[in-house]
Amino acid sequence: MLSDMNPENIIGDYKEAVLHLYGDGSRKVFYTDIETPYPDGKLIVSTTDKAGVITHVNQSFIEMSGYTEEELIGTLHSILRHPDMPAVAFKDLWDTVNRGEKWQGFVKNLRKDGGYYWVKATVIPNIRNGQVVGYTSVRRKPSRTKVNECIQLYPTLF
């Protein structure tokens, strides 16, 4: 289960929300209006086990999330869950990868400091010897047009 965010880590004026994470209890989060732009030319990469527990992150993941590698490994991937993201998007993600298929979508992620960043995420199941052993998620820079469409669409999905 994820612990609540610490207000001492938040930079700037913030709002508060309680997220209900599917199967993982609830988490109090603090979030601001400060966006961190996606860095050009980079990919954010992580892997999780079947339960969504992070097993690997790359340097871009660490830099963009604001957490240290030690804080991330062994933690649920939903540590990045932003209150502006509708639960239905993640249900679609899990339903899709559980069928053994790839999922792709635009996601607003929450940083440790309460800020956010948009990504275009692709998640695929890692199949070894015919068995799903975990998931790889790769995020790339999204087009601003697509992000703006999501900013309009996502509030209608709650």
Added chain:
Amino acid sequence: MSHTFTVSPDFSPDHLSGWYIFNTWLQRQSGEAIHLEMYDDFHAQRDAIQSNQIDLIYANPFDAAMLVREKGFLPLVKAADMSDEAIIAVSVDNAVNDISHLSAGINVATTEDPDVHMIGMIMLEAGNLDASNIQTHFHNSYVLIAKSLIQGKADVGIFLAEAYDGLSNLTKKQLKILVRSQIGVIHHSLMIGPTLAHRQTEFQQLLLAMNNDEKGKGVLNSLGFDAWVKVEGEEMEFMIDLMDTLSI
């Protein structure tokens, strides 16, 4: 029985003789008869792989999934401190300084190098560009892409970063980089096929020790490499998964 070794057709022309020297070195060290077969393009090479004519390959990461999952190849090594990165560049006279300022309908000069083209297209995606709203022109070399930009025949060029860096200073002065990828985990790999799989560990040991003697170092230098680094099975699986996420 003679085995066939091939190299991803995107090798630098400067290293062509280096691959022949490497093949001779490998034959002497391993005691196996190995014939080096160079293909003009990826299509011809893939046809040879599909018809089980290849036993050893320095493979483009784009082909790794097919080699491992369909053809039973195993990873051996990769070049130390090298990864496949792409550059998006325009003519220095182009007013555009950011991918997001590029417009639909532009002419994009690229090569058939599959991983570089894919990384380049992903970077263009951030500017709302994809195969459906650009004009793609394939060239046989990165020098021709540079020429195409300088002559105003193309608006944007997709380069292998290493090839761009190797262009003459005069050429580079006439170009401007919009974005350079910093992915770090996509790389070519030397891989061994089922007919030689029983010698995987021996081949790895030979290759990993290659930079320990002057002769081996000289062969590596002729390929533009400093040393080989072992590629574990799971590292290869990780790269295949990564390439899989990037292919959509």
